[in-house]
Amino acid sequence: MSQYRTFTATDAVEYARQFSGLENPQQLTQALEVGDGNLNLVFKILDQQGKSRVIVKQALPYVRCVGESWPLTLDRARLEAETLIEHYKYSPEHTVHVTHLDASLAVMVMEDLSEYKIWRGELVAGKSYPQAARQLGHYLASVLFSTSDFALHPHEKKAQVARFINTEMCEITEDLFFNDPYIEHPRNDYPPALEPLVASLREDAELRIAVAELKHRFLTHAEALLHGDIHTGSVFVTDSGLKAIDAEFGYYGPMGFDLGTAMGNLLLNYCGVPGLLAPREAAEARDQRLAEIITLWQTFSDEFLTRSEQSTRDVALAVPGYAQKFLQKVWCDAIGFCGTELIRRTVGMSHVADISNIADDMMRTDCLRHAITLGRTLILAAGHISDAESLVARIRQVA
Numbered sequence: 271m272s273q274y275r276t277f278t279a280t281d282a283v284e285y286a287r288q289f290s291g292l293e294n295p296q297q298l299t300q301a302l303e304v305g306d307g308n309l310n311l312v313f314k315i316l317d318q319q320g321k322s323r324v325i326v327k328q329a330l331p332y333v334r335c336v337g338e339s340w341p342l343t344l345d346r347a348r349l350e351a352e353t354l355i356e357h358y359k360y361s362p363e364h365t366v367h368v369t370h371l372d373a374s375l376a377v378m379v380m381e382d383l384s385e386y387k388i389w390r391g392e393l394v395a396g397k398s399y400p401q402a403a404r405q406l407g408h409y410l411a412s413v414l415f416s417t418s419d420f421a422l423h424p425h426e427k428k429a430q431v432a433r434f435i436n437t438e439m440c441e442i443t444e445d446l447f448f449n450d451p452y453i454e455h456p457r458n459d460y461p462p463a464l465e466p467l468v469a470s471l472r473e474d475a476e477l478r479i480a481v482a483e484l485k486h487r488f489l490t491h492a493e494a495l496l497h498g499d500i501h502t503g504s505v506f507v508t509d510s511g512l513k514a515i516d517a518e519f520g521y522y523g524p525m526g527f528d529l530g531t532a533m534g535n536l537l538l539n540y541c542g543v544p545g546l547l548a549p550r551e552a553a554e555a556r557d558q559r560l561a562e563i564i565t566l567w568q569t570f571s572d573e574f575l576t577r578s579e580q581s582t583r584d585v586a587l588a589v590p591g592y593a594q595k596f597l598q599k600v601w602c603d604a605i606g607f608c609g610t611e612l613i614r615r616t617v618g619m620s621h622v623a624d625i626s627n628i629a630d631d632m633m634r635t636d637c638l639r640h641a642i643t644l645g646r647t648l649i650l651a652a653g654h655i656s657d658a659e660s661l662v663a664r665i666r667q668v669a
């Protein structure tokens with residue numbers, strides 16, 4: 271068993287030469303560390319022509335963006351690789367291909383997606399990918415249905431729940447999504463001008479109960495193997511394709527959490543574009559984000575229903591009408607979790623470029639205010655919004 275050590279670029283090249291599976295591994299000569307996420311090292315391994323051929327990703331024993339003062343489990347590399355490998359079984363077209371894992375080194379080797387672009391960066395630049403929402407809906411329906419009690423034998427499902435217990439990463443989400451923004455906490459990060467609005471979240475008893483209910487579902491509802499952090503920075507796109515990466519928060523949780531996280535990030539862009547783009551482009555981008563939310567949900571629910579009709583293995587769950595009823599609850603959860611994503615990305619520690627990149631301080635603060643207000647509205651209204659068109663109408667009402 272190998273002993274953990276943090277890789278240098280030289281180590282990453284050496285490792286890729288051994289484990290890339292490429293026909294001619296000696297062509298690999300150089301590594302570039304390109305990690306721009308909050309947590310890990312990501313090396314692109316280049317050949318003699320400078321072309322990236324394979325990716326080596328390694329977990330650090332702490333949170334990268336904070337430093338050694340915040341230690342974090344190395345087992346997240348195993349959880350990430352195994353979640354992606356599981357998702358790849360059910361959605362190979364939309365999941366990055368992990369080809370090797372060494373859990374003791376907390377390192378994995380995966381396909382290089384350098385011809386793809388991170389969706390968030392494209393949205394921030396004002397570029398839309400018309401197929402992306404449909405493909406994301408397809409990915410989520412495939413992996414969430416196939417890892418759930420609709421598809422798996424109950425023995426296998428329970429074994430999978432145990433295998434994907436992800437205590438430390440879930441604790442991050444439990445704190446950052448559901449606790450910090452609603453209490454005074456040193457991790458919170460928002461401009462002083464927003465203090466009255468943030469204080470009003472802390473004092474809103476109805477909101478706090480709705481957030482408690484969402485957190486309780488996150489803690490207890492082991493419905494499917496979630497990606498666990500499917501924001502637009504965890505999605506690679508091209509003009510025709512989409513692939514999910516970065517699943518270290520994967521665990522068995524409520525399906526609505528993945529849908530809500532994805533919807534929330536489309537809405538963070540919706541809130542930010544007036545500060546990023548010229549007025550006409552911003553209006554167009556907003557319409558696109560709302561259309562994407564409708565497409566994401568429609569694709570997910572249509573595909574999930576089709577699969578449930580064709581291949582639900584449990585006799586009771588297969589009864590006509592049950593899958594529709596279950597999806598109503600997933601929808602309601604998704605709206606609530608979407609609201610918590612909007613609030614945690616604006617009040618909490620972990621912000622997004624869709625708003626942080628706005629140069630003008632007043633404009634940025636206005637966009638943050640919009641996102642917080644929208645988040646609160648959605649958390650409170652989640653049980654009363656029947657379908658995607660009504661959701662869009664409600665979003666448009668929040669100025």
Ligand SMILES: Nc1ncnc2c1ncn2[C@@H]1O[C@H](COP(=O)(O)OP(=O)(O)O)[C@@H](O)[C@H]1O
Pocket residue numbers: 304305306307308309310311312325366380381382383384388503504515516518
């Ligand atoms: N398979 C890949 N192919 C190409 N680039 C990648 C790949 N995986 C990650 N990256 C690059 O590394 C960055 C950080 O990766 P990510 O998995 O999000 O790290 P973290 O776990 O730290 O959030 C991505 O934004 C992307 O630019």
Ligand SMILES: CSC[C@H]1O[C@H](OP(=O)(O)O)[C@H](O)[C@@H]1O
Pocket residue numbers: 306307308309333442443446499503504516620
């Ligand atoms: C202390 S981790 C904060 C935040 O970072 C993660 O995102 P990513 O790995 O994509 O950078 C996740 O969203 C966590 O909530």
